[in-house]
């Protein structure tokens with residue numbers, strides 16, 4: 001049976017490329033709220049499931065200091081806070097899911113829990129949290145004045161963070177705790193509002209989240225980071241996961257996540273597996289390929305190396321260009337996904353990795369061609385990998401106009417996407433009308449106030 005695809009649109013709170021174009025240097029965009037409102041309204045009009053803002057406090061560093069080229073060329077450097085953008089977008093959209101990243105590394109669970117709960121209210125149940133241990137952790141550690149934590153410890157910390165966040169969301173307020181009664185003069189019933197008790201390896205609490213539940217109670221949970229502990233975290237908690245790789249690796253990662261989710265008692269389809277897809281549409285394959293080539297030529301190998309260092313902390317330019325990266329590099333404490341994908345028996349040389357990063361960054365090869373050709377390729381990718389949909393990368397100007405105008409209609413014509421979103425909350429868009437809250441098979445359900453004796 002043909003799958004109905006989930007479609008999300010990728011953005012970040014970072015600079016668009018227009019400053020490089022003569023005459024458009026001072027064009028306001030990433031700091032201009034109208035820019036984001038226009039973009040969100042287009043996403044809503046197109047009927048996609050959600051708009052996602054990637055985020056990180058980290059930036060490219062080497063040997064404990066920023067890489068100057070990252071500042072010169074703005075390689076993963078300047079950004080603003082997407083959570084703040086989302087609260088404004090909630091006011092200008094009605095159905096669109098609104099998702100952003102918060103790393104479990106630098107922010108406290110109570111802070112994160114209150115922020116997302118606030119956004120859940122303001123958006124009427126449309127918010128999602130992308131849980132990451134974070135790219136560019138070396139830069140982030142410098143910013144926060146902390147030592148770089150070991151990679152797998154960061155994932156243990158993430159697990160502890162999510163567990164406590166779930167206790168806050170599911171455990172503090174019983175569904176009928178809030179009474180707002182002028183007759184009894186009771187705001188909320190103290191017997192139905194609970195302190196939660198948590199003693200984890202990284203976080204502790206004996207407190208109450210003071211913000212009552214929004215429509216989803218727990219925001220829809222996403223995860224990104226495809227190292228082995230990353231996949232385990234996704235299979236335990238996430239309801240959607242972002243993945244980027246070539247088709248064979250994607251198929252393996254997706255099979256692994258589905259198998260682990262099943263072992264966790266959540267079912268193979270509990271996690272929507274979404275591929276970071278780049279769609280370059282033109283009148284023909286050749287025209288799309290020429291556009292893609294022009295983009296590649298605008299990026300220097302040095303910039304590609306800085307982009308790679310952002311994710312991995314590895315300086316490709318210092319390595320032998322004609323050999324693969326050494327296996328020992330994978331033992332480092334930066335992000336692993338973009339090291340592990342270039343290891344193994346068919347490992348490319350450092351020069352090939354640089355070319356790959358120049359051409360495609362972390363996102364894998366683009367779909368190129370006419371709308372029909374592109375959707376053929378996308379469909380083949382879904383079949384080869386068993387994915388559930390795409391997280392669509394922006395076009396070179398930062399927008400998604402071509403995708404909306406040319407690719408989505410072709411997907412719709414083939415019945416690959418829904419004509420109308422299910423329900424009004426983000427979780428319902430994914431799992432159907434009525435599925436507003438976490439299912440009973442999710443570990444968060446065990447922390448529900450009425451399940452727990454406190």
Ligand SMILES: Cc1cc2nc3c(=O)[nH]c(=O)nc-3n(C[C@H](O)[C@H](O)[C@H](O)COP(=O)(O)O)c2cc1C
Pocket residue numbers: 053054055056101103130132133134135136151224225226227228229230242243244276311334335336337338391
């Ligand atoms: C489509 C996609 C979106 C991502 N978004 C973010 C993000 O917003 N912030 C972030 O720190 N990492 C993001 N990541 C994950 C990082 O690339 C990185 O893999 C992770 O944070 C470190 O985990 P790892 O060691 O498992 O690779 C994203 C990954 C993908 C594929």
